[in-house]
Amino acid sequence: MKILRFSWLNFRNLTSGELRPCGGVNVLWGGNAQGKTNLLEGMWLFTGERSFRGAKDAEMVRAGCAESRLRLDFYGGGRGQTAQIRIAAGRRSAQLNGVPQRSCAAMIGEFRAAVFSPEHLSLLSGGPARRRNFIDAAVCQLRPACAAVFAEYGRALAQRNALLKDIPAHAELLDTLDIWDARLARSGEAVMRARQAYAQALAGPAARFYAGMCGGREALSLRYEKNAGDLAAALRRSRREDLLTGHTGAGPHRDDLAVEISGMGARAYASQGQKRSAVIALKLAEAELLARRTGEPPVVFLDDVLSELDGERQSYLLNRLRDFQVFVTCCEPVPGGPPASGREPEPGRQPEPGRQPDTGREPDTGRQPDTGRRLFHVQGGVPAQGPE
Ligand SMILES: Nc1ncnc2c1ncn2[C@@H]1O[C@H](COP(=O)(O)OP(=O)(O)O)[C@@H](O)[C@H]1O
Numbered sequence: 013m014k015i016l017r018f019s020w021l022n023f024r025n026l027t028s029g030e031l032r033p034c035g036g037v038n039v040l041w042g043g044n045a046q047g048k049t050n051l052l053e054g055m056w057l058f059t060g061e062r063s064f065r066g067a068k069d070a071e072m073v074r075a076g077c078a079e080s081r082l083r084l085d086f087y088g089g090g091r092g093q094t095a096q097i098r099i100a101a102g103r104r105s106a107q108l109n110g111v112p113q114r115s116c117a118a119m120i121g122e123f124r125a126a127v128f129s130p131e132h133l134s135l136l137s138g139g140p141a142r143r144r145n146f147i148d149a150a151v152c153q154l155r156p157a158c159a160a161v162f163a164e165y166g167r168a169l170a171q172r173n174a175l176l177k178d179i180p181a182h183a184e185l186l187d188t189l190d191i192w193d194a195r196l197a198r199s200g201e202a203v204m205r206a207r208q209a210y211a212q213a214l215a216g217p218a219a220r221f222y223a224g225m226c227g228g229r230e231a232l233s234l235r236y237e238k239n240a241g242d243l244a245a246a247l248r249r250s251r252r253e254d255l256l257t258g259h260t261g262a263g264p265h266r267d268d269l270a271v272e273i274s275g276m277g278a279r280a281y282a283s284q285g286q287k288r289s290a291v292i293a294l295k296l297a298e299a300e301l302l303a304r305r306t307g308e309p310p311v312v313f314l315d316d317v318l319s320e321l322d323g324e325r326q327s328y329l330l331n332r333l334r335d336f337q338v339f340v341t342c343c344e345p346v347p348g349g350p351p352a353s354g355r356e357p358e359p360g361r362q363p364e365p366g367r368q369p370d371t372g373r374e375p376d377t378g379r380q381p382d383t384g385r386r387l388f389h390v391q392g393g394v395p396a397q398g399p400e
Pocket residue numbers: 023024025042043044045046047048049050051071072073074075341
């Protein structure tokens with residue numbers, strides 16, 4: 013999956029212009045509030061998902077303008093494609109290869125990307141619900157059929173909890189609790205299996221990305237933490253207490269994804285830089301699993317990740333993510349020092365030039381763009397190619 017060209021009209025502080033990225037690492041640098049995140053957000057919308065900033069559609073239209081238009085030429089699914097988004101009257105609409113879509117969400121799966129923004133740090137610093145949501149969303153992306161499994165568990169849990177609250181006043185309902193326990197145990201076991209399998213699959217690539225960032229000096233490990241082994245038995249055990257509290261005490265709605273760095277719980281012990289590296293490793297691992305299933309690495313957007321990382325970690329993100337087209341925003345033109353070693357070539361690959369000249373040609377949407385690194389200085393909503 014590669015972006016060949018992105019253009020816009022009246023999107024946030026971006027009036028009109030275009031970006032022609034390379035297929036490797038694209039660094040969008042500049043002062044605060046110049047439009048770097050806006051550029052990532054605009055490209056991200058083509059995933060069909062909501063803004064990764066949680067913005068409402070109307071907020072993204074340039075102030076004082078009636079509508080906003082975006083266009084993305086990308087290589088995906090083995091061919092060049094063009095998608096367009098229009099935001100007007102608080103609504104988003106989309107076209108893919110000239111064909112109007114029912115909704116923007118109908119484009120999900122056509123252009124795929126992974127994003128890290130500082131808000132995603134809550135994945136480690138926040139509570140377990142945040143990590144469960146991360147796994148559930150990732151599982152559904154890989155195996156859409158799992159959405160029904162999660163939904164079934166959610167419904168069974170809500171109904172059992174409602175029943176627990178009703179029983180004190182209606183003792184005759186106690187008999188029906190067995191039925192709900194059986195349903196909850198069945199769907200709960202399916203939820204746990206799906207999450208556990210995903211956590212296991214994620215652990216390898218996440219550890220590898222993390223080790224790459226820190227030169228192998230620290231080790232990242234992941235473990236799906238169940239609060240109940242045999243859910244049916246756990247529900248029987250906790251029934252008395254559940255009837256008192258009106259809540260179900262056992263089940264995957266209480267589970268967590270344990271993240272450890274060199275054997276220490278990341279949430280409690282990791283430094284800011286370690287937490288940031290761990291979340292990036294999780295996101296990249298998620299992208300890699302998606303790439304394995306679809307056969308195509310998603311585009312990676314890294315917003316403001318470099319600031320708290322040391323030179324080695326920065327250099328890894330800038331030089332070593334060879335399989336992905338990457339967009340990185342930062343304040344400095346060449347963070348992590350000059351690309352002295354360039355993008356380190358993989359065995360059998362040619363070293364690539366640090367910067368590619370813009371040929372000024374229309375993008376050839378049938379071909380993937382070159383790799384390497386390209387710098388864009390973003391000022392007042394205008395990205396200019398080149399270090400200065
Ligand atoms: N709808 C909008 N219309 C006009 N300007 C906007 C709109 N939304 C955000 N902005 C402006 O965009 C700028 C922030 O851009 P952003 O991409 O977040 O900056 P950064 O380069 O720091 O990532 C702010 O100056 C903000 O006022």
